[in-house]
Amino acid sequence: MVSGGKVTARVNHFSTYRVFGTYVSSNLDNVIAYPNPYKPASAVDGKLKIINLPVDCTATILNIAGEKIRELNEADMGNLGWIEWDGKNESGESVGQGVFLYMVKTPDGQKKIGKVGLVK
DSSP states (O other): OEETTEEOOOOSSOOOOOOOOOOOOSSSTTOEEESSSBOTTTSGGGOEEEESOOTTOEEEEEETTOOEEEEEEGGGGTSSSEEEEOSBOTTSOBOOSEEEEEEEEOTTSOEEEEEEEEOO
Protein backbone atom coordinates (compact mmCIF):
# COMPACT_ATOMS: atom_id res chain seq x y z
CA MET A 1 0.00 0.00 0.00
CA VAL A 2 1.23 3.52 -0.75
CA SER A 3 0.31 6.20 1.75
CA GLY A 4 1.99 9.42 2.83
CA GLY A 5 5.01 8.81 0.60
CA LYS A 6 5.66 5.36 2.13
CA VAL A 7 5.22 1.90 0.69
CA THR A 8 4.13 -0.79 3.14
CA ALA A 9 3.45 -4.48 2.60
CA ARG A 10 2.53 -7.43 4.79
CA VAL A 11 4.87 -10.40 4.35
CA ASN A 12 4.88 -13.89 5.85
CA HIS A 13 8.63 -14.58 5.81
CA PHE A 14 11.95 -12.77 5.98
CA SER A 15 13.53 -12.06 2.60
CA THR A 16 14.88 -9.29 0.41
CA TYR A 17 12.35 -7.21 -1.49
CA ARG A 18 12.55 -4.50 -4.09
CA VAL A 19 10.06 -1.87 -5.17
CA PHE A 20 10.08 -0.91 -8.82
CA GLY A 21 7.69 0.53 -11.32
CA THR A 22 7.37 1.96 -14.77
CA TYR A 23 6.81 5.43 -16.06
CA VAL A 24 4.27 5.84 -18.83
CA SER A 25 4.72 9.27 -20.37
CA SER A 26 2.21 11.50 -22.11
CA ASN A 27 4.79 12.82 -24.62
CA LEU A 28 8.22 12.05 -26.08
CA ASP A 29 10.24 14.64 -24.14
CA ASN A 30 12.07 12.13 -21.91
CA VAL A 31 12.52 9.19 -24.30
CA ILE A 32 15.95 7.57 -24.04
CA ALA A 33 17.57 4.36 -25.26
CA TYR A 34 19.97 2.42 -23.07
CA PRO A 35 22.54 1.05 -22.86
CA ASN A 36 24.20 3.25 -25.45
CA PRO A 37 26.38 1.93 -26.94
CA TYR A 38 24.38 -1.30 -26.95
CA LYS A 39 26.30 -4.56 -26.64
CA PRO A 40 23.83 -7.48 -26.74
CA ALA A 41 26.22 -9.83 -24.91
CA SER A 42 26.41 -7.59 -21.84
CA ALA A 43 23.06 -5.74 -21.83
CA VAL A 44 20.42 -6.73 -19.26
CA ASP A 45 18.44 -9.56 -20.90
CA GLY A 46 20.58 -8.88 -24.00
CA LYS A 47 18.23 -6.11 -25.10
CA LEU A 48 18.28 -2.40 -25.83
CA LYS A 49 15.49 -0.59 -24.00
CA ILE A 50 13.72 2.54 -25.23
CA ILE A 51 11.96 3.98 -22.19
CA ASN A 52 9.61 6.76 -21.03
CA LEU A 53 7.20 6.08 -23.88
CA PRO A 54 3.53 6.98 -24.18
CA VAL A 55 0.99 4.19 -24.55
CA ASP A 56 0.53 2.57 -27.98
CA CYS A 57 3.53 4.14 -29.70
CA THR A 58 5.81 2.38 -32.17
CA ALA A 59 9.58 2.41 -32.55
CA THR A 60 11.17 1.78 -35.92
CA ILE A 61 14.83 0.75 -35.92
CA LEU A 62 16.65 2.05 -39.01
CA ASN A 63 20.18 1.65 -40.29
CA ILE A 64 22.20 4.80 -40.91
CA ALA A 65 21.00 4.82 -44.55
CA GLY A 66 17.41 5.09 -43.27
CA GLU A 67 16.40 1.54 -44.24
CA LYS A 68 13.93 -0.15 -41.89
CA ILE A 69 15.45 -2.92 -39.80
CA ARG A 70 12.61 -3.64 -37.38
CA GLU A 71 9.35 -2.17 -36.14
CA LEU A 72 8.36 -2.64 -32.50
CA ASN A 73 5.12 -1.78 -30.71
CA GLU A 74 4.89 -0.53 -27.15
CA ALA A 75 1.54 -2.34 -26.76
CA ASP A 76 3.36 -5.68 -27.30
CA MET A 77 5.24 -4.94 -24.06
CA GLY A 78 1.94 -4.56 -22.20
CA ASN A 79 1.68 -0.75 -22.41
CA LEU A 80 4.29 -0.35 -19.67
CA GLY A 81 6.11 2.60 -21.24
CA TRP A 82 9.03 0.85 -22.89
CA ILE A 83 10.11 -1.13 -25.95
CA GLU A 84 12.92 -3.70 -26.12
CA TRP A 85 15.04 -4.51 -29.16
CA ASP A 86 17.14 -7.68 -29.31
CA GLY A 87 19.49 -6.48 -32.06
CA LYS A 88 17.69 -8.51 -34.73
CA ASN A 89 15.93 -7.57 -37.95
CA GLU A 90 12.36 -8.49 -38.98
CA SER A 91 13.62 -11.93 -40.12
CA GLY A 92 15.13 -12.69 -36.71
CA GLU A 93 18.74 -12.34 -37.89
CA SER A 94 21.27 -10.45 -35.77
CA VAL A 95 22.36 -7.20 -37.38
CA GLY A 96 25.99 -6.16 -37.67
CA GLN A 97 27.58 -3.52 -35.53
CA GLY A 98 27.20 0.12 -36.41
CA VAL A 99 25.10 3.21 -35.76
CA PHE A 100 21.33 2.76 -35.80
CA LEU A 101 18.46 5.22 -35.54
CA TYR A 102 15.28 4.69 -33.58
CA MET A 103 12.20 6.64 -34.60
CA VAL A 104 9.39 6.70 -32.05
CA LYS A 105 5.90 7.69 -33.19
CA THR A 106 2.77 8.19 -31.11
CA PRO A 107 -0.80 7.57 -32.32
CA ASP A 108 -1.40 11.36 -32.33
CA GLY A 109 1.56 12.04 -34.65
CA GLN A 110 4.37 13.03 -32.27
CA LYS A 111 7.78 11.83 -33.49
CA LYS A 112 11.26 11.59 -31.95
CA ILE A 113 14.45 10.27 -33.53
CA GLY A 114 17.53 9.15 -31.62
CA LYS A 115 20.65 7.17 -32.38
CA VAL A 116 22.36 4.23 -30.75
CA GLY A 117 25.61 2.43 -31.40
CA LEU A 118 25.60 -1.37 -31.56
CA VAL A 119 28.89 -3.10 -30.79
CA LYS A 120 29.61 -6.82 -30.78
